[in-house]
Amino acid sequence: MQVTQIEWFVTIGVTLAVLLFDIIFIARRPHEPTFKECAIALSFYVGLAVAFGIWVWMSHGSQYGVEFYAGWLTEYSLSIDNLFIFLIIMASFKVPRKYQQEALLVGIILALIFRGIFIALGAVAIDQFSWIFYVFGAFLVYTAISLARDTEHDDDAENSVVKFARRHLTLTDKWEGLKLWIKEDGKRLMTPMFLVIVALGTTDLLFALDSIPAIYGLTKEPYIVFTANVFALMGLRQLYFLLGDLLKRLVYLSQGLAFILLFIGVKLVLHALHENELPFINGGENVPVPEIPTLLSLGVIVVTLVVTTFASLYKTRVVDKRPEAAEENA
Numbered sequence: 001m002q003v004t005q006i007e008w009f010v011t012i013g014v015t016l017a018v019l020l021f022d023i024i025f026i027a028r029r030p031h032e033p034t035f036k037e038c039a040i041a042l043s044f045y046v047g048l049a050v051a052f053g054i055w056v057w058m059s060h061g062s063q064y065g066v067e068f069y070a071g072w073l074t075e076y077s078l079s080i081d082n083l084f085i086f087l088i089i090m091a092s093f094k095v096p097r098k099y100q101q102e103a104l105l106v107g108i109i110l111a112l113i114f115r116g117i118f119i120a121l122g123a124v125a126i127d128q129f130s131w132i133f134y135v136f137g138a139f140l141v142y143t144a145i146s147l148a149r150d151t152e153h154d155d156d157a158e159n160s161v162v163k164f165a166r167r168h169l170t171l172t173d174k175w176e177g178l179k180l181w182i183k184e185d186g187k188r189l190m191t192p193m194f195l196v197i198v199a200l201g202t203t204d205l206l207f208a209l210d211s212i213p214a215i216y217g218l219t220k221e222p223y224i225v226f227t228a229n230v231f232a233l234m235g236l237r238q239l240y241f242l243l244g245d246l247l248k249r250l251v252y253l254s255q256g257l258a259f260i261l262l263f264i265g266v267k268l269v270l271h272a273l274h275e276n277e278l279p280f281i282n283g284g285e286n287v288p289v290p291e292i293p294t295l296l297s298l299g300v301i302v303v304t305l306v307v308t309t310f311a312s313l314y315k316t317r318v319v320d321k322r323p324e325a326a327e328e329n330a
Helices: 005-028 035-060 062-092 097-128 132-149 160-168 192-216 222-233 236-249 253-275 294-317 323-329
Strands: 181-184 187-190
Touching: 005 097, 005 222, 035 062, 035 222, 035 236, 062 097, 062 192, 062 222, 062 236, 062 253, 062 294, 097 132, 097 192, 097 222, 097 236, 132 192, 132 253, 160 192, 192 222, 192 253, 236 294, 253 294
Parallel strands: none
Antiparallel strands: 181 187
16 A cells, blocks of 8 residues: 555544544533534544544555555444443543543543554564564453453453552642642642543553554554544444433443454464464464455454444343342342
8 A cells, every 4th residue: 555645644634633623622611522512523533433444445446445444444343342441531530521521532632642653563563573463462362361350340440540649749629721730828739630641541541452453453454453443432422421421321232342352463473373484383384274354354344333333222121120030129
């Protein structure tokens, strides 16, 4: 895939412009967005992603168009799962609703920074070490198993970094918007928002460790990896407020994502076996294993997300409301 410098500049420029618009808009009027406001913004971002995929398809070929859509859907589904953790963080720190937009925006910016770093590192690693696909594949399989076992999200938002900050910093209970510290009686005090940003930042770092190997299992093009992540993060703030408690009804989302990550992990291992010559297998030649085409990967991702969503809604809407289920929960 030949991506010109102009394409890179325009892509990064538009991304920065969208972030700058969000920063200015939120800074002027911190508030809890309305349903209409979120729906309009989210529809715009999703439509923009679909249109971008069509442009990639028309400009660079159908193969790269399919890779973008597969990567975008995977990253988007992982981002939705991340919203569970964001909900827990906001609830644990009792963040006022009018300040949650600001906190989420900072979290998204940090996610973009971390993912940008890992995208660059991943591209260098793939270029220099073809065996890195074994590492990526094994890591995704391990992550899938861990995610499948974790049927309930951890309610402890205070990771070790946040606990360290609580023990070693002087804190205040006052909320001052996005201010990370204030001065009282000549002393610098860290605000609760500081702890929220630390929690979001460290969580974003862990999310990047999962998401980047996953998308490199669908495409090796850094441009598609970057844009798929950008479009997956755009509108995430609005989706947080739009779905709200509805996120809790997606009870099988973790299992669905675990299956997707397991599938991509196997795909990566098969690709590595196909590309690498192993002296102790097949006489030192490439291992004759099948490769999973990206179009099939896209189909598996779409079907898994659809089945997961309908199964979750059926369970929460029908099964959990049956008399015997109500008696068990009583």
